[in-house]
Amino acid sequence: MLSEIDSGGHLFSPHLTRRAFLGGGLVMFLVPGGARAAGGARRIVSLDYGLAQTMIALGTPPIAIPAVPDWKIWVQEPPLPPGVANLGNMLEINMEVLQQLEPDLILTTPYLEASRHLFERVAPVEVLPVHATGTPPWPHILAATRRIGALLGRENEAERLIAQSEKTIAQAGARSGRLRDTPCLFVNFYDLYHVRVYGRNSLYQDVLDRMGIPNVWQGETNAWGFSLIGVEDLDPGGNVQMFYFDPVPPDVLPALGRSPLWRNMSFVRSGQIAHFPTVLMFGTLPSATRIATLLSRFGSENGF
CATH class of the missing domain: 3.40.50.1980 (Nitrogenase molybdenum iron protein domain)
Structure with missing residues (x-):
């Protein structure tokens, strides 16, 4: 790794x-x-x-x-x-x-x-320890925030950061509009034939849970919170919003655009596919609130 x-x-x-x-x-x-x-x-x-x-x-x-x-x-x-x-x-x-x-x-x-x-x-x-524990990162993020607050002599600020982050994520969930009824899919393109799809044990899953937004991927994940699967196994069918984020190998998107398999996937046919802005995927509370804010913006405006 x-x-x-x-x-x-x-x-x-x-x-x-x-x-x-x-x-x-x-x-x-x-x-x-x-x-x-x-x-x-x-x-x-x-x-x-x-x-x-x-x-x-x-x-x-x-x-x-x-x-x-x-x-x-x-x-x-x-x-x-x-x-x-x-x-x-x-x-x-x-x-x-x-x-x-x-x-x-x-x-x-x-x-x-x-x-x-x-x-x-x-x-x-x-x-x-925060990520790659084989468990949801949220409790580890809170523990690390409090520990850093103690090391810096900023315990009160740490508690305020936690409270404000939880409030921001909850409010973003309430503003997420159609995404609350649209299962989402978060992926990295590994190469033309494989993707990393994020689910349990990932920061994305923790944020989605707190926003009330369903995650399509319920399969097994590794300690980092993602699974490496074939592109052909990506489409669950039905109403799905797919988000992909960097890095994207330079040849992948043009090649997929020529693939009948890709063009017939449900989220491609419906146009429900979007590039997700950069977020530190193995980050802490600032990353979590950024994910939530971006999702609420997309859900309410259908764009970033």
Whole structure:
């Protein structure tokens, strides 16, 4: 899975070399305190986009994350504050830069457990499991939010974030119009012949459940919350709204457009197929509220 899913929650992460990273002018971020969190809080590094989302939402961003340029591509909300240092590739953290930042604490997930001993040479490490647990992520997201709030001294802000997120999702469900009566399908195109379809143990399923929107896919899923199935097995028939999201291999959509099998699928014939805007699919509360807001917009306006 390492070549397909990274701890920041995106598929197919780019590979930045250490030389390219250091040569790109990013060493300027290593000024002591240059990315210090607001209010004099501890200097905390997050090696996971989802945990970083939560820190930002609580008003205390991390001093560094991996793959800073990819944040705009795969996360979008909340925006990454300026001055957050770049630790290079998600799967090959630049240890030299990490050491120079002198963090007080490193937040990560079990996904990078194999490298934990390296991180512990730099600073204490807090491992927060959220996704890939083989269970619905929602309880883990709430637990991680509260734990991060405690680490930042922002327990009250963490509780407010949880309450506001739950309220936003419930209100979005009430505004979702026809989607409450239209089962949805969420997929990634793996290649021309296979898709990843999201269901139980995914953030999408947790949000759909709280919005009162049915998910077509009730089959088995892996620990990350998706199944890899053949395109021919995708169509359940009937009234279905299909959403697909990035990344999409460049040759897939044109080829499917020429396929009689694809053109005869129920959601294609009815025109109920749409590209879903970018959301960090393995994110935390900010991702959950973004999913809900986008779905409510689509359900009420039939478009994004």
